[in-house]
Amino acid sequence: MVKFSFKNMPKPHKWTISVLTSALLVLVLIPSEPVSAYKNTPVPALEIGKRYDLAVDFDNLPLVEINAFDNAVERQIYKIKKGDNLAKIFSRAGLSPQETYRVSKVSKYSDQLLNLLPGESLGLEIDTDGQLQSLSYLYSPTETLIIEKNADNSFNGHIESKQVDTRINYAQGEIRSSFWNAGIKANLSEGQIMGLADIFGWDIDFALELRAGDSFSVMFEERYIDGEFIENGSIVAAQFVNHGQTYTAIRHTDGNFYTPEGRSLRKSFLRAPVNFKYISSSFNPNRFHPIQKRYKAHNGIDYAASRGTPVVAAGDGKVIKAGYDRFNGNHVFIQHGEKYTTKYIHFSKKVVKNGQKVKQGQVIGYVGSTGMAAGPHLHYEFLVDGVHRNPRTVALPIAEPIAKSEAIAFASISSQRMQQLNNSKRIMLAMN
Numbered sequence: 001m002v003k004f005s006f007k008n009m010p011k012p013h014k015w016t017i018s019v020l021t022s023a024l025l026v027l028v029l030i031p032s033e034p035v036s037a038y039k040n041t042p043v044p045a046l047e048i049g050k051r052y053d054l055a056v057d058f059d060n061l062p063l064v065e066i067n068a069f070d071n072a073v074e075r076q077i078y079k080i081k082k083g084d085n086l087a088k089i090f091s092r093a094g095l096s097p098q099e100t101y102r103v104s105k106v107s108k109y110s111d112q113l114l115n116l117l118p119g120e121s122l123g124l125e126i127d128t129d130g131q132l133q134s135l136s137y138l139y140s141p142t143e144t145l146i147i148e149k150n151a152d153n154s155f156n157g158h159i160e161s162k163q164v165d166t167r168i169n170y171a172q173g174e175i176r177s178s179f180w181n182a183g184i185k186a187n188l189s190e191g192q193i194m195g196l197a198d199i200f201g202w203d204i205d206f207a208l209e210l211r212a213g214d215s216f217s218v219m220f221e222e223r224y225i226d227g228e229f230i231e232n233g234s235i236v237a238a239q240f241v242n243h244g245q246t247y248t249a250i251r252h253t254d255g256n257f258y259t260p261e262g263r264s265l266r267k268s269f270l271r272a273p274v275n276f277k278y279i280s281s282s283f284n285p286n287r288f289h290p291i292q293k294r295y296k297a298h299n300g301i302d303y304a305a306s307r308g309t310p311v312v313a314a315g316d317g318k319v320i321k322a323g324y325d326r327f328n329g330n331h332v333f334i335q336h337g338e339k340y341t342t343k344y345i346h347f348s349k350k351v352v353k354n355g356q357k358v359k360q361g362q363v364i365g366y367v368g369s370t371g372m373a374a375g376p377h378l379h380y381e382f383l384v385d386g387v388h389r390n391p392r393t394v395a396l397p398i399a400e401p402i403a404k405s406e407a408i409a410f411a412s413i414s415s416q417r418m419q420q421l422n423n424s425k426r427i428m429l430a431m432n
């Protein structure tokens with residue numbers, strides 16, 4: 001047996017020798033060229049306590065094999081919590097502030113790391129010396145930021161993107177109890193239900209005008225990655241039948257919706273200044289006549305909603321009055337061009353000032369019961385040339401047609417979508 005003094009050797013040598021010992025054992029067990037070469041070397045008599053050179057070529061040892069002693073890398077996933085930032089997560093991972101600083105300086109890619117959101121996660125690979133080797137951050141369903149350490153210890157970054165497939169799906173429903181329930185029953189998401197109400201919100205008062213038997217059909221995008229559903233995309237076409245009247249919306253490449261003939265669905269006024277989802281009684285088959293009577297009685301429409309429900313400007317305009325009196329309570333009047341005025345009454349709180357310009361859909365106040373009001377509701381009035389009109393039936397300015405330069409492109413999209421809508425309806429009919 002070869003004997004040598006182990007104790008007095010410098011540490012790197014001990015390591016090398018441990019490896020060599022294992023290597024020698026292997027060499028002895030497996031007869032091969034190097035073994036016979038070693039056997040042929042004459043072995044001198046050895047003395048205890050004396051140092052001998054090993055008959056092994058150190059320079060040609062396969063050092064790659066010694067990886068077990070080298071920097072093993074451990075991959076850890078860190079869940080991002082509320083109030084977390086890169087520095088906090090790095091500190092939890094035992095990484096130094098210097099490391100945080102260096103990673104935060106990896107060109108434009110590091111900007112992604114400024115917006116870490118709770119629930120997301122950060123993958124860190126840290127070697128046995130406690131040094132960061134790589135970082136990965138999935139910041140969108142399709143994109144991962146990768147930051148890796150270079151051989152010279154600097155970091156580099158890049159983005160890995162996944163291919164997204166967009167498919168078109170179709171759903172339809174009929175309103176029995178409420179639009180919301182019909183939407184859920186048709187497997188629409190909450191966002192899609194609200195989206196439909198937004199698309200048709202210039203033509204239909206979703207808060208008060210829906211009836212049993214009203215129906216809708218909708219075509220929408222779905223996004224898939226590797227065959228797996230990721231999220232819904234935009235609604236691309238939709239129809240809503242309200243009181244037997246059919247409204248159709250086709251999405252153009254500009255993201256706006258038009259009628260099949262190319263008229264914008266966006267109009268000067270929303271039919272209702274309150275989102276239907278806040279209206280407790282947004283469906284009541286017997287309500288039509290009583291409301292009509294009440295409308296005549298007091299020149300306005302009442303939207304019963306809980307205190308604090310946001311109320312929006314029905315159209316672009318200028319606040320001509322934002323005040324308080326004992327009849328109207330907190331109220332806001334808005335002038336829209338020369339012809340139109342809208343009035344919003346009984347607010348718990350108004351959030352616009354006299355003379356202020358407002359945009360359609362902008363919150364101007366919150367439902368309350370200030371002034372002469374029995375309970376929380378919005379009293380809404382619509383005046384044309386100073387005369388009260390029913391906002392639900394008044395003829396509104398005709399919407400702008402699509403730009404001439406877009407007309408041909410839109411006509412082709414429109415005819416394709418209409419065909420798809422009708423085909424889908426036919427298939428659903430056949431299935432039922």
Ligand SMILES: [Zn+2]
Pocket residue numbers: 298300301302378379380
């Ligand atoms: Zn009223």
